[in-house]
Structure formats: structure tokens, C-alpha cells
Amino acid sequence: MKNTDAPIVVxxxxxxxxxxxxxxxxxxxxxxxxFFEQIKSxxxxxxxxxxxxVEIENRKFTHLWKIEEVxxxxxIKYNWRYKEYEGDSFVTFELFENESNVKLRLITEIIHSFQSNVPEFTRESCVGGWEYFVKSSLKEYLMPEK
Incomplete structure (x- = not known):
């Protein structure tokens, strides 16, 4: 993910x-x-x-989050980066209430490019991860099958 890429929106x-x-x-x-069972606070x-x-295939990803706006x-907007890798981003969750539902818009903006040699930092991986969290994991959590 590069800082020249368009923001990811899910x-x-x-x-x-x-x-x-x-x-x-x-x-x-x-x-x-x-989201992440490893979150401590x-x-x-x-x-x-x-x-x-979070460890993936013997690689360590120390997530560093700072809340920027609430x-x-x-x-809610986070600054999101990793201790072990170059790169910096903002992740924003926006909520919009309608009569019978709520729309969530997730936006990832890259501030400083992430290392291109790490598979998890490709645009495809990031889009896939956010689609999983927003469209599957959170949806199933909020609206479990009866």
C-alpha cells in the first residue's frame, strides 16, 4: 500500500x-x-x-493504534501502524443511521507507504481484510443467523 494509492473504502x-x-x-x-481477540485495551x-x-506465519505485527478523532x-478515526514495519495510515469508521438500518463506511488512507515486500501490505490484502471484517465478521456478530 502506497501513499499515492486511492483510499480503500468498504x-x-x-x-x-x-x-x-x-x-x-x-x-x-x-x-x-x-475484530482482534488480541486487543489488550x-x-x-x-x-x-x-x-x-498479531502473529502470521512466524511474522510479528505489533499493531500501534492512536485514536485521532471521536x-x-x-x-472514530485511528492512526494505524506497525512497530516492525515502515508505513503509516489512518483508519476511519463512519456511521450513518437510516430508518431501519445503519450504514458503516470504513476508510483506510495511507499516509506513508508500507513495505511492498510484505504480503499483508498489498492493496488486495488490505481490501480483502477490511471486506472480511466489515462484510462478514462484524455483520455476523451484529446479526447472527436465527
Whole structure:
């Protein structure tokens, strides 16, 4: 992923309340169930920082998150990078309430290019990861099959 790439945008609609979606994307116990079970701490407040490790094929990815902006029930924006690798990005979750559903828009903007020799840092991998989290994992968490 390069800083010259267009932002990655993934959207999904959930047949639930705004409050349910907001809690799922901002409360630690819920985030562990659909996002990253390795998250050690999280608070939806500007300036909050956390880190946690995800290992993939004997490679370590220490996630470094800093919350940049919070508008309750509307938007949360992280600075997202990794301790072991070059690259820096912003990830923004935006929520839009309609009469019977909530739309989530996830935007990833690359500030400084990520290392091109790491498979997880290709655009295809990033798009696939976000589509999995937003369109599958979070959707199944919020709207389990009856």
C-alpha cells in the first residue's frame, strides 16, 4: 500500500441500531469477538493509544493504534501502524443511521507507504481484510443467523 494509492473504502449495512454498531466498534469486549481477540485495551477517546501483537506465519505485527478523532455514534478515526514495519495510515469508521438500518463506511488512507515486500501490505490484502471484517465478521456478530 502506497501513499499515492486511492483510499480503500468498504461499506456495509446492518439491520440493527446505531448504538449496537457503535458499541461493537468501540467497546473492548465486543471488539475482541469480531475484530482482534488480541486487543489488550481500548477506549474511544481522542489521544488513547494501545498496542497488541498479531502473529502470521512466524511474522510479528505489533499493531500501534492512536485514536485521532471521536464523534460518539458517528465517527472514530485511528492512526494505524506497525512497530516492525515502515508505513503509516489512518483508519476511519463512519456511521450513518437510516430508518431501519445503519450504514458503516470504513476508510483506510495511507499516509506513508508500507513495505511492498510484505504480503499483508498489498492493496488486495488490505481490501480483502477490511471486506472480511466489515462484510462478514462484524455483520455476523451484529446479526447472527436465527
Amino acid at each position: 461499506e456495509e449495512i446492518y439491520m440493527t441500531t446505531l448504538e449496537n454498531v457503535w458499541k461493537a466498534i468501540t467497546e473492548l469486549d465486543q471488539m475482541k469477538k469480531w 481500548f477506549e474511544a477517546k481522542e489521544g488513547f493509544e494501545t498496542q497488541f501483537v 464523534i460518539p455514534n458517528q465517527k
